[in-house]
Amino acid sequence: MKSFLANKTPYFFIAPAIILLSLFSILPIFVALFISFTDLDLVGIADWSSISFVGLENYKEVVSDPIFVKSILNTLFYVVIGVPLVIILSLAIALLINFGKARIFKAFRVVFYMPSITNVVAVAVVWSYLYNPHLGLFNHILNLLNLPDVPWLQDPIMAKISLILLALWRAIGLNMIIFLAALQGIPKTYYEAAQLDGANNWKQLTKITIPLLRYAIFFVSITTMIGWLQFFEEPFVMTNGGPLDSTTSVALFIYRNGFQFSNFGYAAAGSFILFIAIIIITLIQFKIQNKQQDY
């Protein structure tokens, strides 16, 4: 009896988590794959018999959808500009904070981390106000410096950059903490040895710190890239994809087709394309990382 109980105990402990994860993470993958081959819409949910199997029709249609193509290009824009900016800025701030010896430098961690924990809607509301062409603080400051107004959210290219600025502001904190943790893991003796050899700060940074941070940089670049590929909340709340779909991301495209137009099959096909793209890009990054480790 006792051994029977002992055998059951672990299953009792994991059961709730496993059931919930299966139901809301694993099963949905298969459901999404299945419905991406059907024409499921709002009518289909109420009456299953009206759903028909359409094969690859959704996939063919979505890759020729001009808005989908545009959303892919926008997402690439976010990734190409956003990922390097997040890495450079969060690393630079982590290095500066790590360099400081006074107590005040600990307070800077809190200040720079703060935007990461705030609510995306609240932040988007505040930034919409800051970006407002007539009332906004940003244009007012520019005018004070005798600079012309910037059409923050009105111009197709500028709107993308404005969203990146906002997302950057939110992303620095967490990545800075990851870099700080990695910096504190570097043994002090390396620097002492380098100083005896007369290496200056810049030499120490490029020859010791950056190479030893390679794993942290890799981790941050992978997670940041995946994050930017799924970029959603900022364009959704701030611009709703406008002007002229210039800020629509792939994730926003999927959301809109799924929940605003109720074309579930079509949106599922789009989501699978995104999923496959994320897997491929992540694998490529792992490949590059492995090659770099060889030397």
Place this chain on the structure above:
Amino acid sequence: MKSSAISKQSLSSNVKQEKTQQWVVGIILAIGGILVSLPFVWMILSAFKPESEVMALTPTLFPQEWTIGNFHNLFVNMNFGLYLKNTIIVVLWSFVGLFLNAMAGYAFAKFEFKGRNQLFFMVLATMMIPGQVTMIPVYLILNQMQLANTMAGIVLPGLVGAFGIFLFRQFMTTIPDELLEAARLDGASELRVFWQIVLPMTKPILAVQGILTFIAGWNSFLWPLIIANDESLYTLSVGLQLLKGQYGGNFALQMAGSTFMVVPIVIIFIIFQKHIIDGYTISGMK
């Protein structure tokens, strides 16, 4: 004699140089810090301005006439009290999820059982699935279970998470087996061992996860937006999004709503920040 004087001199110039560098770095960080906090300061101060002042073409930092009318408006004319209640319910449920994560982490850390490695791998695999892929099927599944537009539908999908289970497992493997065995020999039930021995020993990670869970629950936006059609189920962030749509021109009111969402989190964060920031080091995120 002479050489020691020279080295002394160079040492003092080194110290001086070091001091200047510290000051320069401090000033750069201070300027960056001011820029980063500017949106918060602007938001909070604007929330206390009357609407006319927020719409003034020459903005001023401090309100000329302080008012709490905007907050009053949120609760009296808008349903922010109801949204607050819903948000608190979501947060409380997310703590139940935290407990379930801890239970699963404990079993994966401290028991040998058939299928353990496969199941743990499955848990980790769920971390790689993007939310955009699962959101439509999860909606359909919940709809099929008659849970769309219910509180259960809002909280169930996010209740457990692979990352939490993983962190608990990592931490709990360090608890000595002898301790658990001793408690079992004394006749403690498995649940009691978990509740009275394992959980108290897991405090540091429980603190970090607890705060992060609170923040995530408080900020939850996309899922409640999808699954709740009925305004009576809206959370604060969904309500704020609604407010932005309806009162797009009234920035003072929007700033008050945003302040109401952000300030509690900032206060909790400042109180517990040491745990969170150190927690990343504990969690082995490096």
